[in-house]
Amino acid sequence: MNPLLKKLQPYPFEKLRALFKGIEPRAGFTPISFGIGEPKHPTPALIRDAVIASLDGLEAVNPATQVLPVSGSREALFALAQKVVDSRGTDAAGPPIVLCPNPFYQIYEGAALLAGAEPYFVNSDPSRNFACDYSVVPDHIWARTQLLYVCSPGNPTGAVLTLDNWRELFALSDSTAS
Numbered sequence: 001m002n003p004l005l006k007k008l009q010p011y012p013f014e015k016l017r018a019l020f021k022g023i024e025p026r027a028g029f030t031p032i033s034f035g036i037g038e039p040k041h042p043t044p045a046l047i048r049d050a051v052i053a054s055l056d057g058l059e060a061v062n063p064a065t066q067v068l069p070v071s072g073s074r075e076a077l078f079a080l081a082q083k084v085v086d087s088r089g090t091d092a093a094g095p096p097i098v099l100c101p102n103p104f105y106q107i108y109e110g111a112a113l114l115a116g117a118e119p120y121f122v123n124s125d126p127s128r129n130f131a132c133d134y135s136v137v138p139d140h141i142w143a144r145t146q147l148l149y150v151c152s153p154g155n156p157t158g159a160v161l162t163l164d165n166w167r168e169l170f171a172l173s174d175s176t177a178s
């Protein structure tokens, strides 16, 4: 077995299910679940047709004009880390790092750990309307960073990165890239 599996945390929806155990909605009320985002509507014909037309295989995706459909973004978020992280690390001392916002969607952490990286969490800052302040990340952490997950609008904060925030982020990661 892959020993890195031992580093994974229990899945949060399992914890949530345990917390909900025995809780019943008040009589006469119909609960609206905000618990988990699951598609409730049929897939639009436009998407079905495009998927069916591509069953024979995909050409390389052009990121400027195309979107890659995946079976849930979890799959893509996980697979991306396995592809881009080099677990042998960089020249900078220490194992590779995957930068994640905090709070965060759990797959960032699991993907980082199974790719052989260490997750490093950048806290949402209430004084910035819960945006992360990436300028507080030390240079030695940037030097080991191989992947940065950015979530905009943030979940659960709803914080949206402005164009200036994106520019700052690209400038920060460029200036520390080895």
Ligand SMILES: Cc1ncc(COP(=O)(O)O)c(C=O)c1O
Pocket (backbone or CB within 6 Å): 036, 037, 071, 072, 073, 074, 075, 105, 151, 155
């Ligand atoms: C921030 C974030 N990332 C990823 C996911 C996973 O999405 P999917 O159901 O498309 O795999 C969710 C689901 O709620 C999410 O909130």
